[in-house]
Amino acid sequence: MEDTIDGRIPLHVSNKTAFVWSVEDVATLRATHHVCGVLTGTLPHASQQNVFLGLPLELLPEEVVLLVKQGIAYIVDDNASHATPTTEQLVQWNEKRRQALAKLPARSSSSLPPTLNDEALKKRLERQQKKEAQLLAKEESLVTPDQPKPPASSSKEQSYSFTIPATSDFSWYNAKTYITLDEARTSGVWSYPHTPEEVARCRVFEDLWKQGYFMGNGLRFGGHWLVYPGDPLRFHSHFVATVIPSPVMTIHPIEIIAFGRLGTATKKSHLLCGWDEEKQETSYYSIEWAGFG
Known part of the structure; x- marks a missing residue:
């Protein structure tokens, strides 16, 4: 190790x-x-x-x-x-x-396993001879008079395999x-990280981690991460998180609509995560699609 x-x-x-x-x-x-x-x-x-x-x-x-x-x-x-x-x-x-x-230890192909005693060896040989006799009788019934009989196999021909340990110093x-x-x-x-966007992701990820959340890849749900309240084996994710690397970054209305619709379609809220490099602070905004009328 x-x-x-x-x-x-x-x-x-x-x-x-x-x-x-x-x-x-x-x-x-x-x-x-x-x-x-x-x-x-x-x-x-x-x-x-x-x-x-x-x-x-x-x-x-x-x-x-x-x-x-x-x-x-x-x-x-x-x-x-x-x-x-x-x-x-x-x-x-x-x-x-x-x-x-x-x-x-050297072993020949006809040597017997050392763990077998005489009684067990005798029973094994009897079973093997019985099986060979039954097989031979079956083969003889299928052979025509013009065909030669197959040679009987010898019960003494036995082979054993053993594992060679992989030793190396x-x-x-x-x-x-x-x-x-x-x-x-x-x-x-x-x-x-080597870009401002990657630095923002690392800072937001660390802040969510310190709050006790579990994070997973959110690429399939249109965000950076999935945010779980506990172990993903026990909980569904509550948020799809997207990091906004700057508080002055422009967000188009169509993007907000897409975040809201996508989050609702997957039974989650879309979490906009902001990072302010000057103040060294994080901020969060949750987007949910609401019905009208």
Whole structure:
């Protein structure tokens, strides 16, 4: 298991996207820090479906900024952490592998499992001979006089499989970690936020998070996030949030109408979230479609 820094959760960043690979960390983020993310990996026994997914957990960029800023997590450069092994390391690894295989007990194809006693072995052989006799009688009834009889299989020919443990004392993984966003930004691993709009989103996201809300991606509902009063597994979202990056930004009436109609159609209220960079304050306005007459 990967070593953590001061109990923080590692966020593995690849191509400007952060992932969480530990089940324990995913549970901690959800239960303790009300950060859900989205599972994006396929399940081993259901790899052809895309409804119920598994690890890794992909985080929103606002979630990454929040977790690192609050000291809950740190960033790991996933690409730089996986070093290419040298020729000498590969030779040493192969030698260790040969030594591990040499220590395994040798077994021939006709050897018997050591866990079987004489009584169990006798019963097994009797059952196998009985099945072979029945199969042979069935085959003889289907063979015509001109066709040769199939050779009888020998009950002594038995094969057993065993697992070779994957042993290796070598590790070519060396985590490149960054505790702060400035460090990650300087190295080029992470760049969010880098525009006033993205800064406003991060500030509004943090303010809603501090109020105890859960947030999820709101792209399908025409906003930036869905805002839940509790865990999304237990509650429906109450708001579709859209961030207005400046208090002097113009909002067209047609946009307000669209927000209201869309929110009502999905049984939610549309939440306009404002961020004032000068005052360092957030403001919220809820839009609901009302009937006439």
